[in-house]
Amino acid sequence: MIYTTHILFASILTLLIIGKLPISPSVEPLQAIFIASLGSLIPDVDHPSSYINKKFWRLFSLSGGFNSHRGWTHSFLGGVMITAIFLTYLIYTKGKVHFIVPFFIGYCSHLLIDSLNPSGVAWFWPSKRRIGIRFIKTGSFEESMLQIFLTIVLFTMLLIDVGLIKVG
Ligand SMILES: [Zn+2]
Numbered sequence: 001m002i003y004t005t006h007i008l009f010a011s012i013l014t015l016l017i018i019g020k021l022p023i024s025p026s027v028e029p030l031q032a033i034f035i036a037s038l039g040s041l042i043p044d045v046d047h048p049s050s051y052i053n054k055k056f057w058r059l060f061s062l063s064g065g066f067n068s069h070r071g072w073t074h075s076f077l078g079g080v081m082i083t084a085i086f087l088t089y090l091i092y093t094k095g096k097v098h099f100i101v102p103f104f105i106g107y108c109s110h111l112l113i114d115s116l117n118p119s120g121v122a123w124f125w126p127s128k129r130r131i132g133i134r135f136i137k138t139g140s141f142e143e144s145m146l147q148i149f150l151t152i153v154l155f156t157m158l159l160i161d162v163g164l165i166k167v168g
Contacts, residue, residue: 039106
């Protein structure tokens, strides 16, 4: 999927989950959205023309180890490994270790939304078996429709969050 779809879905999933977790007082919603968005872009480092690779001069793909798109970075284990690297970074820089939660949510949100794609996702890598619902092609009309839907959901959630829409 396109990076904006990933950012939208990561933001929605994070807003849904983060407030229900005990870490919520120490992580602001906007911080959580930002970190989850970052996490949601990471799996596509194995794709040469992905947004994150264009932004970072293909640093990641040039570093080797990313032979096939939707390889190990598109798996649950890949998410755990990269989140562990992020945790090491947070500990080293004395950052908030709680940030790994939105990061991991964002990462998993990427795998979830990519599972709607015809090529599916090898969730249980090293098993190569790809799992997916397979009905939305990247860059297709259906993806545009999905983006519009996700944008409406996200804006409604943000309006509820700031109290402009009242529920109950
Ligand atoms: Zn992907």
